Amino acid sequence: MSIIINGSPAALPADPRTSLLDLLRDTLSLPGTKKGCNQGACGACTVLVDGDRILSCLALAVQYDGRHVTTIEGLAEDGALHPLQQAFVVHDGFQCGYCTPGQICSAIGMAAEAKRGIPSHVSEDLSADVVLTRAELQERMSGNLCRCGAHNGIIDAISEYNTEVAA
Amino acid sequence: MNPFRYARADDAADAVALVTAGGTAAFLGGGTNLVDLMRETVARPDSLVDVSGLSDEITETDTGGLLIGAAVRNTALAGHLAVRTRYPLLSRAILGGASAQIRNMATVGGNILQRTRCTYFYDTAGSRCNKRDPGAGCDAIDGFNRIHAILDASPECVATNPSDMCVALAALDATVHIRSLGGARTIAFTDLHRTPGETPEYDTVLEPGDLIVAVELPALPFSAQSTYRKVRDRASYAFALVSVAAALDVQDGRVRDVRLALGGVAHRPWRAWKAEAALRGAPATAQSYRDAADAELADARPLSDNGFKIELARRTIVAVLTELAGPDGEAA
Amino acid sequence: MSIVDTAKSAAQGVVQGVMSKLVPLAPDSWIPGGTPDPLIRHQHGLIGTEVSRLDGPLKVRGAARFAAEVPLDNLTYAALVFSTIARGRIATLDTTAAEAAPGVVLVMTHRNAPQMNAPALFGTSATACGASNLPVMQDDSIHWNGQPVALVLAETQDQADHAASLIAVGYAAEPSVTAFADAKAKGKERGLFFGQPLENIVGDAEAALAKAPHSIDRTYRTPRHAHNAIEPHAATIAWDGDTLLLHDTTQMVSSEAATVADIFGIAADQVRVISPYVGGGFGAKGLWDHQILGAAAARVAGRPVRIALSREGVYRIVGGRTLTEQRVALGAEPDGRFTALIHDGTVAMTPHNNMPEPFILGTRSGYAADSFKLSVDTVTMNMMANTFMRAPGESVGTFALESAIDELADELGIDPIALRIRNEPTKDPLSGLPFSSRHLVAAWRAGAERFGWDARPAVPGSRREGEWLVGFGCAAATYPYYRMPGAAARITLTRDGEALIEVAAHEMGMGTTTTTAMVAAERLGLPIERITVRYGDSIIPGTIMAGGSQQTAAIGAAVIAAHRALVAELLKLAGNDSPLAGLSPDEVGSEDGGLTRIDDATRRESYASILGRAQRDTVVVAEQASPPLEQMHWSMHSYGAMFCEARVNAVTGETRIARFLGSFDTGRILNHKTARSQFRGGIIMGLGMALMEETQFDERNGRIMNPSLAEYHLPVHADVPDIDVIWTDIADPHTPMGAHGIGEIGITGVAAAVANAVHNATGRRVRDLPITLDKLL
DSSP states (O other): OEEEETTEEEEOOSSTTOBHHHIIIIISOOTTSOOSOSSSSSOTTEEEETTEEEETTSOBGGGGTTOEEEOGGGTOBTTBOOHHHHHHHHTTOOSSSSSHHHHHHHHHHHHHHHHTTOOOTTOSOTTSOOOOOHHHHHHHTTTSOOSSOOHHHHHHHHHHHHHHHHO | OOOOEEEEOSSHHHHHHHHTSSSSEEEESSOTTHHHHHHTTSOOOSEEEEOTTSOOOEEEOTTSOEEEETTOBHHHHHHOHHHHHHOHHHHHHHHTSSOHHHHHHOBHHHHHTOOOOOHHHHOTTTOOOTTTSTTSOOSSTTSOOTTSOSBSOBTTBOOOOOOSHHHHHHHTTOEEEEEETTEEEEEEHHHHBOOOTTOTTOSBSOOTTOEEEEEEEOOOTTTTSEEEEEEOSSSSSSOOSEEEEEEEEEETTEEEEEEEEEESSBSSOEEOHHHHHHHTTSBSSHHHHHHHHHHHHTTOOOOSSOTHHHHHHHHHHHHHHHHHHGGGSOOO | OOHHHHHHHHHHHHHHHHHHHHGGGSOGGGSTTSSOOGGGGOOSSSTTBOOOOTTHHHHHTTOSOOGGGOOOTTOEEEEEEEOSSSSEEEEEEEOHHHHHSTTEEEEEOTTTSOOOOOOOBTTSSSSOOBSOOOOSSSSSEEOSTTOEEEEEEESSHHHHHHHHHTOEEEEEEOOOOOSHHHHHHTOOEEOEETTEESEEEESOHHHHHHTOSEEEEEEEEEOOBOOOOSSOOEEEEEEETTEEEEEEOOSOHHHHHHHHHHHHTOOGGGEEEEOSOOSOOTTOOSBOHHHHHHHHHHHHHTSOEEEEOOHHHHHHHSOOBOOEEEEEEEEEOTTOOEEEEEEEEEEEEOTTOOOOOOTTHHHHTTOOOSOEEEEOEEEEOSSSOOOOOSSTTHHHHHHHHHHHHHHHHHHHTOOHHHHHHHTOOSSOTTTOOOBSSOOHHHHHHHHHHHHTGGGSOSSTTOOEETTEEEEEEEEEEEEEOOOOTTOEEEEEEETTSOEEEEOSOOOSSSOHHHHHHHHHHHHHTOOGGGEEEEOSBTTSSSOOOSOTTOHHHHHHHHHHHHHHHHHHHHHHHHGGGSTTTTOOGGGEEEETTEEEETTEEEEEEEHHHHHHHTTOSEEEEEEEOOOOTHHHHSBOEEEEEEEEEEEEETTTOOEEEEEEEEEEEOBOOSBHHHHHHHHHHHHHHHHHHHHTOOOOEETTTTEESOOSTTTSOOOOGGGOOOEEEEEOOOOOTTSGGGBOOOTTGGGTTHHHHHHHHHHHHHSOOOOBSSOOGGGTO
């Protein structure tokens, strides 16, 4: 019974109450994933499980036996910032920095969803290829709250990253 | 959250056996609602049977419909090509709900069984709630009840069902496939959720040990001509104040057939049977839509803060039907 | 407010009264800022450029350790139990099940909590920062619905939370006031803000209103608001003997250390508060019960404690913005000139705090008028102590005033911008002081042009695109320039030209560390890469609260003073062999890694050379900022002109903001990148206030019913349009760097701009926030 966190296996908790979020923060000393509400209402705890973005606060860690979890700490390679992390710095996509890891993980998961053709609430044609317009990005990122009001910078950063990835 | 045992079910029979083995067990899907309710101590099961690994397939039925495994994730269902093209109201309803992260976790079975967002229901320490604590009383009726029911509420409970997906399923004449110790059976989706009456603690007609294993969508010739409109307090990631799921078949300027359901207005996803009856055969005009909405909402009863929902539901019904009728209907 | 508090306030008032009579009359040169800061003339340096946050890489990697993330050995986790009545006594208390629950280390209630002094109320001394002066868990009395009645420590958070749910509390309720109408019926008192009555009377405004050829007289209401920083309040706390270490998330490290020391009866230097990262504050990250309870429990248990509030916990024990009911009445001549300006009303407070949401602050210097009647009355309720929230006063006050001006413009048939410009004052309308820097008209004109104001629908409700009704609205924004006393800075300069700047300030996302480094680099004549900024630690000298948008000015003035001390010290070290020999500190400035005679660049010496000759590796200076007398000598404010395009769905009543522009006049902008974010952040919080935010306070029992980010709506990405921000960039000649703080002005005026745009779109005037769809159906 183990869960793979940023490529390394970790033991599942003995107490099934333990959320994936608390496992990361309290047991594995990976506090980059943030606890904003513990209610599934803010997105600060977003991590990627096998590439899908989920809320680690509502995830019981025991449910994720054998799954691959990527957290904010797993994005930078060889000490270099992930291009999206860099874009957040350049576009000032944060102020206090608390919602930031969740925003970044969420945006990476979002890009994969779009690639798979998953439409959104604002997609006019459900069958068409996904084009990540600004309105699409804003809708798809709406599960990640920001109280400092860095929304414009966040969307700018994600736009730039998506453009570069697509290019 | 109280301590509990955790077990993963290998299949539906195993799940049912585990959950009926004694104590206060509950099925666990994606956890997006149940884990929250447990943390708030609204739910206190002593064991969880994880059914999130059971059927997550979407298959065509012999009769041209779709059979959706209960463990299909909401995102997978909304993104499935057959759903997007043949049942757009279902895709749109799901995509209008929660956030992408939650949709990636939540299962179809779990979404169907999600519980009300009544804030008095959630406030275990400080508020009375008949749904949570039968016989305790209801603090919502004379409290903040802006999000509460206008149809079929009872003096015991004015809560609403918060699901978007369920509104579409109600409109689509879906069938719920149940597995229990006694075997398999089906329930019409519109019979699954209850009116609160004197026993609001029961959201549905399911008995202990009943496991939703699948949802079946029948073929509906005009379901491609359908949509879902959700009205809420912010642009995204909020529960519906009112929502409308509809499919409309207009020919020669008349409504040949229609499916219509409302969300945010009642203890259950609200199939608008009266409006549908009024619409069938009626001219596809704004006046017909208004008359149909009026017929449906004639029995609506406002609380102190939610009277606006009656007018909002009326307008949204008319707007959705007008949009679906398109150039075949008369301009509103 | 107790008699003692009133006496203190009165004493402070007398001192301030004397000063406020003398300082305005003093010559400019006696006043800080009387001579412009030389940095204002630096036009080609870092100031005024776009600099990315220095702490950015850390934050995007998730590597910034917030208060709940500090690792400590042998840590215990805390959970709280909150009262469910508004007033009364704990009648029964059964903790046996909790004590027996797995993992439980301690259950603390009023029965076994250590004796602690009551927190000193904010503002009652230079360092007092209690949000309320109620004793914490010292007896069985209940003062608000949500008060902590028990604390559980356990080995894990889940264990603590579960054990807390097992504690059974019975209450004996006593009569309480939890309805605003009942509170008003019990009587009002004039609000006191930092000891000064919230009242200004000039002439007979009611009489002027009665005979004005045109007038409006309206009531506006704003609900309770919650700050909702995404980082919940949290502290990681350890005792070492009688010394307390508090890893906190706070806007006031120094004041908090002093106040906590008083609570535990120990010396101020026995408490150290460290807060390098604050995950959003907005006024809420101060001293509340949880740090006190956490420290008490750590002492009783003899183990370190992490107390991280649940989101519900934040709502229950951290105060928000209180509700307001405001009347604005304006009398005007046919040409729009104001003859009467009345802005009064009532706010709710508790018997234990001193924050009467001062909604008239922005009105005091907003417009010229023949007569004024401004006041804030308070009533008391049994509720959580309300507190500062971003632009306390101005944010809700500008909603009322700027909505009313729009209503008057409608009544007069005058363009709302023209009406405002017509009433632009030439000096402070109440104090008569000159403005230090006021270019609001320029901001209006630049904003109107950029926004395309001339395309505003002339008739409300006349523009429709599909289902959407389109309208434009505008409003003035305003916030004072503040600089609080007590700031200090320490500079450590090394021989190899590195400088450490230490200030007891805070970084909660404003970009303070980055601008401090930029300004220090320019002031010291060093590259920014050679500057390190240390902050967020109470052992650093001085007190710099992250409040009142004053950090930039306070740090600026402290660094000016410390830099002057550094120059003096370096000149001393330089001695007679230096090209600078014989010069006084006033004749010398910093440039290119050394000191230079200001009017003769040939006389210079590098820091390395001075320190080398003196055989010193470092020079350390610490200095207090000058007293902030400039605020009594000039009328000092920031301004803005807000423009909004709102779209209201004709079917559903839903409002969407299509465009927003803030045109600001806030002195010189130091870091364009972080400043833009600050302005936008304020505006977005203003959009939330306009459209969706409300703390639901159940008036039957005083319980907050939406203690959740799911039910208290903040704007999400889809609610936030691209927000355009421009600025005059005209330096205030009387402030450090010519700058003003900009953290709060962004929220002011926004709700009015939205309400005015909604009116222009629909013809409907909403005077009760938030503007939810049910008010527009």
